Amino acid sequence: MCLGTSGPDPFHYPGLNQGPNNQPANMLNPQGNEDNHFIMTGGIDPYAGAGIPVVFPGGGTYSMRLGNGQAEDGGESVSYSFVVTPTNCNFTYHYAVVINDGGHPASESPYFQIRMTDGNSNSIDCATYDVDASTAPSIGGFITLPGDIFYKPWSSVFIPLNNYMGQNVTIQFITRDCFASGGSHFAYAYIDATCGPLEIISSSPTVCGGQNVNLTAPLGAATYQWTGPGVTPPGNTQIATITLAGAYTVTMTTFGNVPCTFSLDTIIPGSPGNPVSNFSATSACAGDEVQFTDQSTPNGSITQWWWDFNGDNVPDETIQNPTYAFPTPGTYPVRLLISWPPCLDDTIINVTVISNPTSTFTVTSPVCAGISVSYTHLTLPTNREV
Numbered sequence: 001m002c003l004g005t006s007g008p009d010p011f012h013y014p015g016l017n018q019g020p021n022n023q024p025a026n027m028l029n030p031q032g033n034e035d036n037h038f039i040m041t042g043g044i045d046p047y048a049g050a051g052i053p054v055v056f057p058g059g060g061t062y063s064m065r066l067g068n069g070q071a072e073d074g075g076e077s078v079s080y081s082f083v084v085t086p087t088n089c090n091f092t093y094h095y096a097v098v099i100n101d102g103g104h105p106a107s108e109s110p111y112f113q114i115r116m117t118d119g120n121s122n123s124i125d126c127a128t129y130d131v132d133a134s135t136a137p138s139i140g141g142f143i144t145l146p147g148d149i150f151y152k153p154w155s156s157v158f159i160p161l162n163n164y165m166g167q168n169v170t171i172q173f174i175t176r177d178c179f180a181s182g183g184s185h186f187a188y189a190y191i192d193a194t195c196g197p198l199e200i201i202s203s204s205p206t207v208c209g210g211q212n213v214n215l216t217a218p219l220g221a222a223t224y225q226w227t228g229p230g231v232t233p234p235g236n237t238q239i240a241t242i243t244l245a246g247a248y249t250v251t252m253t254t255f256g257n258v259p260c261t262f263s264l265d266t267i268i269p270g271s272p273g274n275p276v277s278n279f280s281a282t283s284a285c286a287g288d289e290v291q292f293t294d295q296s297t298p299n300g301s302i303t304q305w306w307w308d309f310n311g312d313n314v315p316d317e318t319i320q321n322p323t324y325a326f327p328t329p330g331t332y333p334v335r336l337l338i339s340w341p342p343c344l345d346d347t348i349i350n351v352t353v354i355s356n357p358t359s360t361f362t363v364t365s366p367v368c369a370g371i372s373v374s375y376t377h378l379t380l381p382t383n384r385e386v
């Protein structure tokens with residue numbers, strides 16, 4: 001649950017028992033466990049198997065399991081209250097549900113409910129969620145198992161609480177076995193929650209010319225729609241890719257029985273300038289060191305250099321002006337990647353390394369002392385070009 005950094009250890013709450021061995025009842029464990037509230041630490045659900053890890057797979061370390069999977073005409077609830085602040089007004093709960101259908105009317109079927117109230121005990125309708133055994137097949141997101149069992153894998157729901165600053169809000173999760181005269185069937189759920197500020201997170205503080213920036217909206221909305229000068233289509237997912245500086249807005253619709261619409265805005269400035277990668281290299285023969293000289297612009301603003309001499313995308317040098325010896329003659333595509341945070345640029349320049357020159361000569365022999373000798377000197381060109 002979203003307890004905050006100063007909240008108590010959830011294992012120490014009265015009435016909560018540690019899992020995962022306290023599993024719900026099933027065909028292999030028909031008695032189950034009579035306790036109805038557990039903190040789960042790992043494993044998979046006995047009915048859904050890998051379809052429901054008992055801990056939220058999106059980064060959770062434990063979850064609350066409400067209900068025990070035993071048809072005992074029981075009902076359970078758990079609630080949590082907290083004061084809304086700018087640091088926790090993005091409230092997201094995560095849940096997974098298992099429901100056993102007995103073919104009863106909705107009024108007698110097992111169900112799972114979520115309710116949230118403000119500081120005056122008024123309903124926060126965006127958070128309201130209801131599902132029972134009669135609606136699970138058609139409400140969306142549920143998977144059917146043999147034995148008239150339906151389960152919904154982990155789902156995330158975002159609740160914007162910016163309009164409730166300073167209020168003590170309460171969220172409540174409820175499960176209920178069916179209470180029909182013709183038999184009993186169960187419902188249970190796994191629950192986790194996270195809190196944070198309401199904000200759009202940018203992968204970069206500025207937009208550099210020609211480079212993409214990702215904008216991430218809060219997780220758990222039913223729909224997303226991004227607007228702004230450089231949104232890359234389709235622009236209707238949690239993460240939007242942009243290519244231009246400017247003002248951006250994401251409009252979100254929440255899940256729940258009474259969806260609400262909420263918008264967030266952000267301004268992404270442009271970079272003060274874009275770096276341009278460039279360099280020169282001296283002539284060299286195979287085995288000789290080539291001197292590389294950085295000529296990137298703007299001069300004095302570049303903070304990182306990344307040289308790749310072998311074409312393997314692994315940095316061979318990270319200094320501004322390195323030397324490197326190529327062992328054999330040939331043409332080598334040398335790459336220089338530079339950084340002027342947060343902007344990057346790279347270039348590839350072909351460096352030609354020539355063969356080492358050889359020298360030989362011929363002479364007319366034999367010769368006598370004091371007699372002029374005629375010889376021919378043969379040599380390969382010694383010019384070295386890059």
